[in-house]
Amino acid sequence: MTGVSTLLSVHDVDVHYGQICAVRGASLDVAEGEVVTLIGANGAGKSSLINAICRLRPCGEGHIRFRGQDLRALRADELPGLGLVQVPEGRRVFGRLTVMENLRLGAFCRKAARDELETDLAAVLDLFPRLAERRDQAAGTLSGGEQQMLAIGRGLMAKPAMLLLDEPSMGLAPRIIDVIYGAIAAIAAKGVSLLIVEQNAFLALELARRAFVMEAGTITLSGPAASLVDDERVRAAYLG
Amino acid sequence: MTPGASPVTRSSGEIPDRAAAAGGNHGAGMDVGKAAALHIALADWRRRSTWVDMVMLALRVSLLVLVSAGLLLSLAHNEYSAADWLSFAVFGLTLGSIYALISLGYTMVYGVLRMINFAHGDVFMAGAFGALIVADPLIATGSLFAVLALIAVGAATSAAIAALIERVAYRPFRHRGTLAPLICAIGVSFVLQYTVRGFFGTGSRAYHDIPVLDGVVILGPLQVPLVQLFVILAALLAMGALHLLVQHTRLGASMRAVAEDRETAALMGINADRVVTFTFLIGGVMAGTAGVLYALVFKQIHAFMGFAIGIKGFAAAVLGGIGNIPGAMVGGFVLGLAESFGPAALLSGFGIPAPYQLKDAIAYGLLVIILIFRPQGIFGERLAVKRM
Numbered sequence: 001m002t003g004v005s006t007l008l009s010v011h012d013v014d015v016h017y018g019q020i021c022a023v024r025g026a027s028l029d030v031a032e033g034e035v036v037t038l039i040g041a042n043g044a045g046k047s048s049l050i051n052a053i054c055r056l057r058p059c060g061e062g063h064i065r066f067r068g069q070d071l072r073a074l075r076a077d078e079l080p081g082l083g084l085v086q087v088p089e090g091r092r093v094f095g096r097l098t099v100m101e102n103l104r105l106g107a108f109c110r111k112a113a114r115d116e117l118e119t120d121l122a123a124v125l126d127l128f129p130r131l132a133e134r135r136d137q138a139a140g141t142l143s144g145g146e147q148q149m150l151a152i153g154r155g156l157m158a159k160p161a162m163l164l165l166d167e168p169s170m171g172l173a174p175r176i177i178d179v180i181y182g183a184i185a186a187i188a189a190k191g192v193s194l195l196i197v198e199q200n201a202f203l204a205l206e207l208a209r210r211a212f213v214m215e216a217g218t219i220t221l222s223g224p225a226a227s228l229v230d231d232e233r234v235r236a237a238y239l240g
Numbered sequence: 241m242t243p244g245a246s247p248v249t250r251s252s253g254e255i256p257d258r259a260a261a262a263g264g265n266h267g268a269g270m271d272v273g274k275a276a277a278l279h280i281a282l283a284d285w286r287r288r289s290t291w292v293d294m295v296m297l298a299l300r301v302s303l304l305v306l307v308s309a310g311l312l313l314s315l316a317h318n319e320y321s322a323a324d325w326l327s328f329a330v331f332g333l334t335l336g337s338i339y340a341l342i343s344l345g346y347t348m349v350y351g352v353l354r355m356i357n358f359a360h361g362d363v364f365m366a367g368a369f370g371a372l373i374v375a376d377p378l379i380a381t382g383s384l385f386a387v388l389a390l391i392a393v394g395a396a397t398s399a400a401i402a403a404l405i406e407r408v409a410y411r412p413f414r415h416r417g418t419l420a421p422l423i424c425a426i427g428v429s430f431v432l433q434y435t436v437r438g439f440f441g442t443g444s445r446a447y448h449d450i451p452v453l454d455g456v457v458i459l460g461p462l463q464v465p466l467v468q469l470f471v472i473l474a475a476l477l478a479m480g481a482l483h484l485l486v487q488h489t490r491l492g493a494s495m496r497a498v499a500e501d502r503e504t505a506a507l508m509g510i511n512a513d514r515v516v517t518f519t520f521l522i523g524g525v526m527a528g529t530a531g532v533l534y535a536l537v538f539k540q541i542h543a544f545m546g547f548a549i550g551i552k553g554f555a556a557a558v559l560g561g562i563g564n565i566p567g568a569m570v571g572g573f574v575l576g577l578a579e580s581f582g583p584a585a586l587l588s589g590f591g592i593p594a595p596y597q598l599k600d601a602i603a604y605g606l607l608v609i610i611l612i613f614r615p616q617g618i619f620g621e622r623l624a625v626k627r628m
C-alpha cells in the first residue's frame with residue numbers, strides 16, 4: 001500500500017454492552033479508494049465495530065481516525081459531513097417518508113446548491129432505475145431489495161469519500177444481490193472507498209482487495225482477499 | 241409508554257371477534273344453514289375470548305345504547321332551533337381550533353421524544369400572558385394588524401419558554417430512563433403558574449376590548465360573533481403553515497426522520513438535539529397562538545388556566561392518535577364540537593337541567609368512549625409501540 005494514504009484507521013478498539021464485551025482489541029484500516037471487506041459469522045461483533053466507528057456506540061481505549069482526524073471527539077451526526085457514511089444493517093430506510101424524501105435526507109449534511117443536488121439525485125436514480133419508478137411511494141412499502149437500493153442511494157447522496165456497508169445482501173434473493181453488488185462495484189469504480197461487512201462473503205471477497213475476518217469479537221485473520229478465498233478456514237466458515 | 245403499549249394488548253380481543261363475524265357471513269352464503277354457522281362462530285368466539293373481552297363488549301353495547309337513546313330523546317325534545325345548532329357548530333369549531341393548536345405541541349413532542357410534556361398547558365397560559373404585557377398599547381392603535389402582533393408576541397413568548405424548558409428541565413434527564421422528566425415537567429408547570437401569579441396576581445385578567453373584532457356576522461338566520469370566525473381562520477392558517485413546514489421543508493423532513501428512527505437520522509448528519517429544540521419551538525408557537533386566541537374569545541385569563549385546558553389539548557392528541565399531526569388537528573376539532581354539541585344533543589333529552597354545566601363530562605366521556613372503541617385513537621396506528 002505504499003504511496004496510497006490511509007483514509008480510515010481503527011486501532012485496538014473495544015465495544016461493550018454493559019458487562020458483555022462484543023469487540024475486543026479490533027484494528028483495521030482502509031486506504032483511499034480501496035475496497036475492504038470485514039467478514040464474520042452472525043454475532044461476531046461486526047456491526048458493533050462499525051457502529052463504534054460511526055460514533056453510535058461508545059468505544060473503549062484505542063483510536064479511530066478518519067483522514068487523520070480522531071473521530072472519538074465527534075458526534076455521530078458530524079461524520080457524514082466529513083465524508084464517512086454508513087449504510088446500516090437492515091437498511092433502516094425512513095418508512096413513512098417517500099423515496100425522494102429519503103434520498104434528499106441523505107444529502108442533509110451537504111450545503112450544496114440546488115442544481116448540484118438535482119444532478120446527484122439523477123445519478124442515483126440512474127444507478128437504481130427501480131427507485132425512479134417508486135419515487136413518490138412511502139419507503140416502507142418497497143420490497144427488501146428496493147429498500148437496500150434506497151439505503152445505498154441515500155448514502156451516496158452525502159457524496160461520501162467512504163461508505164461503510166453493513167450486510168448489503170442480507171435477506172435478499174440471489175438475483176437482487178447481483179444487482180446490488182453490481183451497483184457497489186460501480187460505486188467503487190468511481191473511487192469511493194468501501195468497507196463491506198458481510199456474513200456471506202463470496203461476492204464481497206470477489207470485489208475487495210483486502211479482507212479482515214472477525215470471530216467472537218476479535219479480528220483473527222487479515223490479508224489480500226484473493227488469498228483468503230483460498231484459505232481453508234475461511235472456505236469452511238463463510239463460503240460453504 | 242402506556243398510551244402506545246396498551247392498544248396492542250387491549251385490542252387483541254377484537255380480532256377473533258371480527259374473524260368470527262366474517263366466518264358467520266361466509267357460512268350464510270353457502271349451503272350450511274345460517275343459524276348453524278352463526279352458532280359455530282359464536283362458540284368459537286366464546287372459546288377464544290376472555291372475560292375482559294366480554295366486559296369490553298358489554299361496555300361498547302351499553303355505550304352505544306346510551307348515546308343513541310340520548311341523541312334520539314334530545315331530538316324528540318326539539319328544544320333547540322336550527323340556528324341554535326348552527327351556533328353550537330361555530331362555537332365548537334372555535335373551541336376546537338384552540339384545542340387543536342394546543343394538542344399539536346403534545347403530539348409533536350411525543351413523536352420525537354416519546355415523552356409527554358406535561359408543562360405544555362402552562363406554556364399555552366404563558367403565551368396569553370406574554371401578549372397581555374403588550375396588549376394595551378397595541379390594542380390602542382385599533383388596527384387588525386395589532387391583533388396579529390399580539391398573536392406574534394404570544395407565540396414568541398410560548399416558543400421561548402418551551403425551548404427553555406426542554407433545555408434546562410428535560411434534556412439533562414433524557415437518557416436516564418427514569419421518571420425524572422415527568423417530575424421535572426410537573427415542577428416546571430408549578431414554576432410557570434406561580435411566576436405568572438407573582439407578576440399578574442391570582443384574579444382573572446383580560447385584554448381590553450378590541451373594536452375590530454367586536455361585531456357579529458349575519459349568516460342567514462345565524463349571528464356569529466366575528467371574533468369566533470377570526471379565531472377559526474387564524475388557527476387554520478397556523479395549522480396550514482405548520483403542515484407546509486413539516487411536509488415540505490428540509491427541517492420538517494429531518495423532524496419526521498428523527499421521529500421515526502433517531503439513530504439512522506444521526507447517520508444522515510441530522511443533529512437530534514437541534515430537531516428536538518425546533519420541535520419544542522414550533523409546539524410553543526402553536527400553543528402561544530392558542531393562548532392569545534383563547535383570551536380573545538373568552539375575555540379572561542388566569543395563571544392556573546393552563547392545567548385544565550392543557551389536559552383537553554392532551555386529550556385531543558390522544559383522541560387523534562398521539563404522535564400523529566393531522567390526528568391532533570382532527571382530535572382538537574372533534575373534542576371542541578363534542579363539548580359544544582354534546583350537552584344539547586345527548587343530555588337535554590334525559591331532562592337534565594342546565595346540561596351545559598356538564599360539557600367537561602361530555603368531553604372526557606367522549607375521550608373514554610373513543611378509546612374504548614379505538615384504543616389507538618382516530619388516526620393512530622396499531623404499531624404505536626416504541627420503535628427503538
Ligand SMILES: Nc1ncnc2c1ncn2[C@@H]1O[C@H](COP(=O)(O)OP(=O)(O)O)[C@@H](O)[C@H]1O
Pocket residue numbers: 017020022040041042043044045046047048049
Ligand atoms: N444493543 C445490544 N445490547 C446488548 N448486546 C448486544 C447489542 N447489540 C449487539 N449485542 C451483542 O454483541 C455481539 C455482537 O453483535 P453484532 O455486532 O450485532 O454482531 P454482527 O454484526 O457481527 O452480527 C452479539 O453477541 C450481540 O448479542
Ligand SMILES: [Mg+2]
Pocket residue numbers: 046047048089166167
Ligand atoms: Mg451485524
